Structure formats: structure tokens, C-alpha cells
Amino acid sequence: MDYFCVVSRDDIAERWGQALQRTLKRIDPDSVAGRSSMAGICLAHWDCLQQAGRERLLARAHDNKLLLLVLTDHPKTDQGRDVIRRGAKGYGNTFVTSSLLLEMVKVVKAGDIWAGPEVLQSVLRQLLEQVDPPTGSLVERFGLSDREAEVLAEVMAGVSNKVAARRLDITERTVKAHMSAILNKTGARDRVELILLAQRAEQNAV
Incomplete structure (x- = not known):
């Protein structure tokens, strides 16, 4: 490269x-x-x-x-x-x-x-303000586990890994592991692309 x-x-x-x-x-x-x-x-x-x-x-x-x-x-x-x-x-x-x-x-x-947390949260908030993407289509389409679906819902809420871990009563490391699994299953490269993918999946399901 x-x-x-x-x-x-x-x-x-x-x-x-x-x-x-x-x-x-x-x-x-x-x-x-x-x-x-x-x-x-x-x-x-x-x-x-x-x-x-x-x-x-x-x-x-x-x-x-x-x-x-x-x-x-x-x-x-x-x-x-x-x-x-x-x-x-x-x-x-x-x-x-x-x-x-x-x-x-x-x-x-x-x-x-890679960006500061303020930048990433700003990107996520802007995306989520445009469309509130339900997660059902992604969960069904890619066969996400129940826990992965819960982590995905937190991502769609625009919260950080730390906040997601606290809400789900699991460690931040576990959240990261589930996020890696979600990205691997969906083919998304990052949270931004994951949200866009969820939006497209929901629109196609309508």
C-alpha cells in the first residue's frame, strides 16, 4: 500500500x-x-x-x-x-x-x-437526526444475536461504547467485541456506514 x-x-x-x-x-x-x-x-x-x-x-x-x-x-x-x-x-x-x-x-x-469523540458524536447525531433508523431489518437480514441487536440499538441511539456498556450492564470491552462482530456480519466498515446501512435496509423494507 x-x-x-x-x-x-x-x-x-x-x-x-x-x-x-x-x-x-x-x-x-x-x-x-x-x-x-x-x-x-x-x-x-x-x-x-x-x-x-x-x-x-x-x-x-x-x-x-x-x-x-x-x-x-x-x-x-x-x-x-x-x-x-x-x-x-x-x-x-x-x-x-x-x-x-x-x-x-x-x-x-x-x-x-479515527477522530475525537466530539467529532464522532457530532457525525452520528447529524445522521440520526435525518432519519431515525430502526434496527429490525438489519437484525433479521444479517442474523444478529440478541445481544448484538441490543448493542446495535445503542449505536443507533448515538451513544458511546462506555455509555452502551453501562446501559447494558456489560463491560466496554464486551461492547467493542459485539461491535466488531456486527461490523463483520454486515460488512460495514464503521459506525457511520452501519447507520447508513440501517437506513437503506429500512427504506428497502418499506
């Missing part, structure tokens, strides 16, 4: 490369908008990109061609919500520690989303 970085500053490119212990293929921010193909993992310094370049990266991410990690000097919940909803798989601070950057890439490669 190719690793790219879109950045104009040498110090940031060097910092990211050292953190990931690999050479990143560096792309000039001004050339991003004109690139017709780009696949792999891309760390993008959002602050150095013009709107056309941002749109190109998000389009590639939305088409599942690119695992996009958006990094910015001043993270904001609304911006994070927007890029995650449009296909980015990670959102964080440009100067995140080396260990956290490594963890971010690991999580994204595993098919999950």
Missing part, C-alpha cells in the same frame, strides 16, 4: 515520516486538484490546501480509492464532521504525537474511523 503526504512544509513532512518510520510519497498541494489517480493512505495537511485540492482528495476518499487522514493545525468539530461524512477516515491535529499518529494509521488501515 502506498503512503502519501500532501504538505507544503518540510518540517511537517519530516515529522510524519519519522513518526510512521517510512518514506512518504510527497505531493505538492498545488498539484492535487489535477491528479487523476491516487490510491493508498494519504496524510493531508488541510491548512495548506486550496478548496479544489480538498475536493479532489475527498472525492477520492468517497469513492474508496484513498484512505484519507485530514490533519489540521486547529481542529474544529464542524470541520471534522464534514470531512468524515464526506469520506475521510481520520481527523486530528497536525502535530499529534508520534504514537498517536501511528495509532491513527493503524485504526484507519483496519477499516475504522
Whole structure:
């Protein structure tokens, strides 16, 4: 898998490369908008990109061609919500520690989303405000167990793993295990995609 970085500053490119212990293929921010193909993992310094370049990266991410990690000097919940909803798989601070950057890439490669809890909860709330997706269609279609159905209901309520664990009187680790099983059975890559899948399943059932 190719690793790219879109950045104009040498110090940031060097910092990211050292953190990931690999050479990143560096792309000039001004050339991003004109690139017709780009696949792999891309760390993008959002602050150095013009709107056309941002749109190109998000389009590639939305088409599942690119695992996009958006990094910015001043993270904001609304911006994070927007890029995650449009296909980015990670959102964080440009100067995140080396260990956290490594963890971010690991999580994204595993098919999950990395962002602060405020960003993720904002994404989920926005999705759930649009449609209140019942879980029955997913449970029946994918043969979820009773406990998995309970965990799914908590996800659809937009709560965190910690809150779900408290409500269901189980450990947070158990919630995570059930979530992994649900994602595996449904083929969804993360909570956002799971909610969208539930919405489509319910609409098709009507």
C-alpha cells in the first residue's frame, strides 16, 4: 500500500515520516486538484490546501480509492464532521504525537474511523437526526444475536461504547467485541456506514 503526504512544509513532512518510520510519497498541494489517480493512505495537511485540492482528495476518499487522514493545525468539530461524512477516515491535529499518529494509521488501515469523540458524536447525531433508523431489518437480514441487536440499538441511539456498556450492564470491552462482530456480519466498515446501512435496509423494507 502506498503512503502519501500532501504538505507544503518540510518540517511537517519530516515529522510524519519519522513518526510512521517510512518514506512518504510527497505531493505538492498545488498539484492535487489535477491528479487523476491516487490510491493508498494519504496524510493531508488541510491548512495548506486550496478548496479544489480538498475536493479532489475527498472525492477520492468517497469513492474508496484513498484512505484519507485530514490533519489540521486547529481542529474544529464542524470541520471534522464534514470531512468524515464526506469520506475521510481520520481527523486530528497536525502535530499529534508520534504514537498517536501511528495509532491513527493503524485504526484507519483496519477499516475504522479515527477522530475525537466530539467529532464522532457530532457525525452520528447529524445522521440520526435525518432519519431515525430502526434496527429490525438489519437484525433479521444479517442474523444478529440478541445481544448484538441490543448493542446495535445503542449505536443507533448515538451513544458511546462506555455509555452502551453501562446501559447494558456489560463491560466496554464486551461492547467493542459485539461491535466488531456486527461490523463483520454486515460488512460495514464503521459506525457511520452501519447507520447508513440501517437506513437503506429500512427504506428497502418499506
